Amino acid sequence: MTNKALRQWSWVHKWTSLVCTLFLLLLCVTGLPLVFYHEIEHVLGNEVEAPEIENPGVNASLDTIVTNSKAHFPGKQLQYLSWDEEEPALVYAGLGDELDSEDGNRYLALDARTGEALGEIPFQGTVMFYVYRLHVDIFAGLAGKLFLGFMGLLFVASIVSGIVVYSPSMRKLDFGSVRHHRPRAVRWLDLHNLLGIVLAAWMIVVGGTGASIRGRIWFSVWRNDQLTEMLGAHKDNPRPETPASLETAIQTARDKVPGMIPSFVAFPGTLYSSTGHYTVFMHGDTPLTSKLLQPVVIDAATGDFTDTREMPWYVTTLLISQPLHFGDYGGMPLKILWAILDVITIVVLVTGLYLWFRRRRPNAANRFADDAEIAPRYAGAPAE
Template sequence: MKSVTPDTATASCTSAARPRATSLQRWVWVHKWSSLVCTLFMLLLCLTGLPLVFYHEIDHALGKHIEAPEMAAGTAHLPVDRIVESARRHHPDLVPLYLFKEEDEPDMWVVKMDTRPDTDETQAKFSVVDARTGEILGEPRFDEGFMHLMYRLHVDLFAGLAGRLFLGFMGLLLVVALVSGVVLYAPFMRKLDFGEVRRGRSTKLWWLDMHNMLGIVTVTWALVVGGTGVINTWADLILKAWQAEQVAALKTAGGAAAGSGGSVAPLQSLVDAALAAEPGMAVATVAFPGTLLSAPSHYAVFLHGDTPLTAKLLKAVLVDPVSAAVIETKPRPWYATALLVSQPLHFGDYGGLPLKILWALLDLVTVVVLWSGLVLWWRKHRHAAAAPVSVTPAVSTAQGGT
């Protein structure tokens, strides 16, 4: 029988521990650099995202929200054709792109218009139209003011698609930093109780414990918001892919050119056809042919359900503008579903004001986590730079190669 001496046992333990230590060092490197690269941008996104969570509430408080005048309950709504006519008279040099209807404003339509259907929509104009009278109630401006500044900084840094994709990459780094932080937190907590913050010791130790405690408490929320934020930065690409899939489905169904020739049916009949094809749903958006959300020769009517979840999961129905026939297409692709879920979830827009308040509190906690990570790195970097360099005989020998 082979005997095991204390020395061989120690060597065996040491060799087993060495790969674990090396693996831990790799995770430390990954966490350090993924965090450092994205932290400043994540701080910017947290600070700009905070007012965006309360976008509607701030608009109401500032008196910028347009409301429909009070009328007798049950006042009939005009056909959507009349709504479009009112918007055209208001902006005779523009063409309609979309009609929007908010859940909480059933008596109003918002008409988005631009010079032609295939523009980038950055210079589009909006008209709010009373659904009962056709009167223009206002012309909201989304390209000015404090909230516009917050929105553009949060979405694309005023750099368009390139800015969106850059922030999406920063979001991916945040996810990497969060996952690596969880991996590093596991061995750290073997020595402490969960969430313990050691007091009465060094300030550096207090910052470290606060950073770890707040980070692990909010990690699930941060992963959700970070992941949905990354998906939202791909919105333009996802919508174009969805449009391409719709066009391909039209060709398969033999309806690619169905919209050409013949007189165009009333828009209200197209909307009614979409509603008849999907009973129990309501209209959220009508996209005109050639826009990003429709097909080149067909209208797309987006419908929603009446529950907190289905109200955000829009279903696109393509309608032939001549025959008012609903075109059978494939079910909504998974990537479009991911986008439709991510957009409201990113800002906590599922559970009303209570969920928004929770989102805001978690956002503030995340700011503390990010800031404490910067403080820890800066103090360590400053102390390392200020520390005197001493060369031990072992190090001297290693450097000399003898």
């Protein structure tokens, strides 16, 4: 690589890193507790557990669960029902002031065997709620999600450019060298380079998936694209005053995609459905297919099948990205590994900031030391 090309890549690495570092620190710090979200909620007592009952038998009718959900929160609109993948005795209901509202929603846990309401699941106003919102959209809605997604892309660019710069700048040192006998700035630079290159692949995966899962924009694209095609001439059907049996709609969905099980159902008028249809999202029962969804559209007035299709590639990418981003597909060992790598990433970001601010210090001796030891790495000259 020529000195000019190396300087160009160094410029890209420096500025992409500087622009995104503070926001990446925020994402890493807030992402750490989110890795253990369920465990923390359990410790805080914010999870609802299904009681033990004798002879549980057949599950309650979903229509009974719908009735009990509405009765628990009178005046609220039932938006979604979802099933707990790990605890089949639990069903969750999401209700809002309006069918398409997201703010102020309430979440209720119900016993799938009896249909009885077990209690509200606290979310808004909890510690984890504020951590989640900081991580997802910094309390700025869609604009915040898109902004943090862009920061994720800059992070990926800084990692890629750092990989390009690493090899020529370290060609006279053994891989992983940390020169403990040199000045502090040099030691921190070596540590920054070592941790960065070792974690490069993981950081690209987490940064890239983090950028891809920001916001519900992909589901909005799906709704305006594929869902509209699936509805065809029925896309403007009005919302029925008395919807068809949800139990029948779910059974129809099971019959149309055998081997799959319900993940959640979106009621008519919600963000993931149309005004006149249920959308039942089904998933598989293997480790991979359990993360993928296939929508089955059911006419909410008659309970008749309308259409089903596999999700488009961009939604499939989103669904696969989520477990990769949070490390929640391999149990506690993988979560611990993700947490350790997150902490190391924080060290990489902090050392990068330290090196930048040290070079900006006005003391001439410091500038000379930094220029003599650090600048050659970014100017194409071999490291000592």
